[in-house]
Structures are given as C-alpha cells and as structure tokens.
Amino acid sequence: MGLQIDCVNVVCAAHYMVPFSRLGPYDRATLDALFYRSGEFAEHWAHEISIIPAETWPLLRYRRETDRVRPWGFSKVLEERAVLEEVRRRGPLAADDLPPPDGAAGRIPGAWIGTVARGVLEAHFLRGSLAAAGRRSDFSRLYDLAERLIPEEHRSRRVGHDEGRRELLLQAARAHAVGTAKDLADYFRMPVGEAKPHLRELVESGQLHEARVEGWREIAYLDPKAKAPRRIEAAELLSPFDPLIWSRPRVDRLFGFKYRVEIFVPPEKRTHGFYVLPFLLGDKLVARVDLKADRANRRLIVLGKWFEGRKTAAPAAALSTELRVLGHWLGLSHL
Numbered sequence: 001m002g003l004q005i006d007c008v009n010v011v012c013a014a015h016y017m018v019p020f021s022r023l024g025p026y027d028r029a030t031l032d033a034l035f036y037r038s039g040e041f042a043e044h045w046a047h048e049i050s051i052i053p054a055e056t057w058p059l060l061r062y063r064r065e066t067d068r069v070r071p072w073g074f075s076k077v078l079e080e081r082a083v084l085e086e087v088r089r090r091g092p093l094a095a096d097d098l099p100p101p102d103g104a105a106g107r108i109p110g111a112w113i114g115t116v117a118r119g120v121l122e123a124h125f126l127r128g129s130l131a132a133a134g135r136r137s138d139f140s141r142l143y144d145l146a147e148r149l150i151p152e153e154h155r156s157r158r159v160g161h162d163e164g165r166r167e168l169l170l171q172a173a174r175a176h177a178v179g180t181a182k183d184l185a186d187y188f189r190m191p192v193g194e195a196k197p198h199l200r201e202l203v204e205s206g207q208l209h210e211a212r213v214e215g216w217r218e219i220a221y222l223d224p225k226a227k228a229p230r231r232i233e234a235a236e237l238l239s240p241f242d243p244l245i246w247s248r249p250r251v252d253r254l255f256g257f258k259y260r261v262e263i264f265v266p267p268e269k270r271t272h273g274f275y276v277l278p279f280l281l282g283d284k285l286v287a288r289v290d291l292k293a294d295r296a297n298r299r300l301i302v303l304g305k306w307f308e309g310r311k312t313a314a315p316a317a318a319l320s321t322e323l324r325v326l327g328h329w330l331g332l333s334h335l
Contacts, residue, residue, distance in 0.1 A: 001052070001053055001056075001171070001175065002046045002047055002050040002051065002052050002056075002187075002188075002243065003015040003018050003019075003050055003051040003243075004047050004048050004049070004050050004241045004243070004246075005043065005048070005049050005050060005051060006048075006239075006241045007139045008240075008263065008275065009139075009293075010274065010275040010291070010292055010293065011239075011275060011277070011291045011292065011293050011300075011326075011330075012239070012293070012326075012330060013139075014239045014240070014241035014242070015035075015050075015051055016028050016031065017237075017238075017239035017242070018239055018241075018242050018243065019031060020326070020329060021236040021237060021238055021239070021242060022236070024325065024329075025325065025328070025329040032134065032135075035051050036132065036133060036134040036135075036149075037134075039054060039149070039150075039151045040053065040054055041053060041054055042054050042057055042131055042132065042149065042150055043131065043132035043141070044056070044057065044060055044063075045060075045063060045067070045126065045189075046060065046188055046189070047186075047187060047188060047189055047243075047246060048189070054150060054151055054154050055154060056168075056171070057150055057154045057155070058154050058155075058157040058158070058159045058164070059159055059164040059167045059168050059171075060164065060168070060188075061128075061158075061159050061161070061164055062161035062164050062165065064126065064127050064128040065127075065161075066161070067126060083098065083120050083121065083124065084124065084129060084130070084145070086098065087130065087143060087144060087145055088145055091144065092133035092134070092142040092143065092144040093121075093142065093143055093144075094136060094140045094141065094142050094143070095115055095117045095118035095121055095140065095141075096115075096117070096140070098117040098120075098121070099117070121141075121143045124143070125141075125143060128146055129145070129146060130143040130144065130145060130146060131143070131144060131145070131146040131148075131149040131150055132144075132149070133148075133149060162198065165190065165194065165195070165198050166198045166201065166202060168187075168188045168190065169184050169185070169188075169190070169195060169198055169199060169202060169208075170202065170207060170208070170223075171187070171188075172184040172185075172187035172188060173202075173208055173221055173222075173223040174223050174225075174226075175187060175243065176223075177222070177223055177226035178211055178213060178220050178221070178222045178223070178226065179220060179221060179250065180216065180218040180219070180220055180221070180250075181195055181196050181199055181218065181219075181221070182218070182247070182249070183247055183250050184199065184221060186246065186247050187243075187246070199221055202221075203221070206224070207224070208221045208222065208223065208224070209221070209222040209224055210222070215253065216253060232282050232283045233282065234280050234281065234282060234283075235279075235280070235281055235318045235321070235322055236279070236280045236322070237277045237278075237279055237280075237289070237319075237322050237323070237326060238277055238278045238279070238280060239277065240261045240263075240275065240276065240277065244280070245259060245278060248260060251285070255284060255285040256308075257278065257285040257308065259276075259278060259285075259288070261276075262274060262276065263275065272288060272290055272304060272306060273290025273303055273304045274290065274292075274303075275290060275291060275292065276288050276289065276290045276291075276304075277289055277290075277291055279315070279318075279319050279322065281314075281315055281318050281319075284308075285308065286307060286308050286309075286315040286319075287305065287306060287307045287308060287315055287319055288305075288306050288308075289302060289304065289305045289306075289319065289323070290302070290303040290304035290305075291303065291323075293330060293332055294332070295332070298331065298332050298333060299332055299333050300323065300326065300327040300330060300332040300333065302323065305319075
C-alpha cells in the first residue's frame with residue numbers, strides 16, 4: 001500500500017484524493033493525524049515520495065543505503081551533525097527554519113531543491129536519519145528525528161537488501177493481483193532488471209505464480225491469494241497520481257484507455273487538459289474530466305468532459321453524481 005504525495009492542488013492533493021475515491025467523503029484532518037501522529041505510517045521515497053505503512057520502512061533499507069543522495073552532491077553533508085543536533089534541540093523544523101550556512105548563499109541557483117538548508121534536510125531524510133513530522137499549509141515538509149517518529153520495532157528490524165526487494169515485490173503483487181515484471185517493479189520504482197531474479201525466486205518458492213493473460217505479450221505474475229470479485233460497483237474519479245493508473249501501459253492493457261498527465265505539456269499541444277481525472281465506473285474507465293477548484297469563488301469548474309466510445313445516460317449520470325459529491329466534500333459548488 002502506498003499513497004503518492006504530490007503538491008499539485010488544482011483540485012485536491014493526491015494523497016487526499018485517493019482515499020476519497022475509495023471511501024467517499026471523510027475528514028482530512030483525521031487522515032493527517034493518522035499519517036503523521038499515530039506511528040502507523042511514514043513518508044518515504046517509494047513509488048515517488050509516498051505515504052507508506054510503518055512496517056514497510058525496514059523493507060526500504062536498501063534504498064536508504066544505496067540510493068544517491070538527492071540532490072546530487074550532498075553526500076558530504078551527512079558527515080555534518082549540526083543539522084541533526086538542531087532538530088534534536090528544537091523539534092520538528094522546516095527548511096526555512098534553518099539559517100544558511102556561514103559564508104554561503106542560501107539558495108542553489110537552478111536547483112529544484114531551492115535552498116542549501118532544504119538540501120541538507122532532504123539528504124538526511126533520504127538516508128533515514130530524519131523523517132516527516134507533517135506538512136505545513138504551503139506543503140513544506142516538517143522534519144524530525146526518525147527515532148521520534150518511526151516505532152523502534154521497525155527502526156531496529158534489519159532486513160537484508162535482497163529480502164527487502166522480495167518483500168516489496170510481494171506487496172506490489174498483492175496490490176496488482178496480477179501484473180508483469182515491469183508492473184510490479186514500477187510500484188516501488190525498482191529497476192526491472194533488478195526485480196526479475198527476485199520474481200523468479202518468489203515463483204520457485206510458491207509465493208507467486210506465473211500466469212498468461214490474454215492479449216498480454218509478457219508473462220504475468222499472480223498473487224496466489226488473489227480472488228476475482230463477483231461484481232465491481234465502483235464509481236470513482238481518480239487523481240492523476242492514483243495507484244490504479246500509475247503505469248500508463250498497464251492502464252492501456254487493462255482498460256484500453258490511453259492516458260497521460262499533461263501538466264507540463266504546452267496548452268496548444270494538450271489532447272485534453274491540464275488536470276484531467278479519469279472516471280472509473282464498474283470495471284471500466286468510461287470518461288475523463290478536466291477539473292479546477294476555484295476556491296476564491298467556491299466553485300468546482302468542469303473545463304472539459306470526454307466519454308470513451310458512445311456516450312450513454314448511465315455513465316453521464318454517474319459522473320454528474322460523483323462531481324457533486326466531490327464538490328460538496330471540497331466545500332465547492334459544482335459547475
């Protein structure tokens with residue numbers, strides 16, 4: 001299980017939208033408390049930066065010990081203890097709570113990381129010395145010592161690198177039910193060449209089964225405990241960063257639905273729109289809608305709407321209902 005965090009808030013941040021798609025309206029403050037104050041979850045580089053169960057933390061030890069420090073070139077700062085001691089003394093801190101280093105510019109020209117202070121905090125976050133204590137209203141991360149946030153039972157569990165990879169692939173298989181090597185590897189952004197030997201080992205041990213799926217060229221891997229539901233009654237608007245549609249080739253294979261996020265595509269070259277949400281009805285992706293939350297005027301604006309194949313009354317009515325529910329949850333009227 002993982003919820004990708006994304007700061008794009010055109011409609012609703014992805015890690016809030018995904019639970020809404022599954023459960024309907026809920027209290028976001030309660031979810032924040034669960035994520036950041038219960039000890040049951042943590043932020044980590046997983047698919048991308050994601051919310052993960054705390055028990056997944058030790059499985060990602062190989063990432064903390066082998067990934068290159070982001071941003072590149074910050075490896076040496078890990079030898080400096082000043083930032084960690086500052087966090088230990090003052091409690092959770094954001095990057096703008098720290099002064100720039102003596103005699104150095106505060107900002108890093110042209111770097112996405114922005115400032116030296118944030119780069120140092122991110123380096124320690126990637127290595128696991130720091131963890132996320134929450135997010136401010138501007139979405140900036142609050143960093144605290146991992147020992148204060150990650151339960152000791154998970155911090156002290158020593159999982160070998162290969163064992164961690166195998167366990168992560170099993171988690172991916174449970175999330176997919178059935179998927180190709182690329183599908184399962186991508187769930188935790190594992191290189192597929194790195195994943196394949198572990199998938200073979202999992203098949204040999206009986207923890208996964210090989211399978212053939214009609215229309216798929218590649219061998220698939222099946223979770224032995226997966227069961228096909230008798231019926232699916234979903235009616236869900238999906239964030240562009242929803243786990244169901246992380247892998248665009250898989251979306252095309254399963255649903256015949258060609259989808260891409262066009263946030264970084266120039267307006268004149270977009271096929272649909274800036275922030276387009278697919279609509280799942282039953283077991284099919286039947287439509288997509290370009291939405292924008294106009295919070296100043298308390299409106300949920302539909303900039304565009306497209307149906308797959310021939311538009312019928314049932315998908316149109318279901319989509320309209322879901323838009324009203326989403327608008328109400330966000331405190332916006334639906335237009």
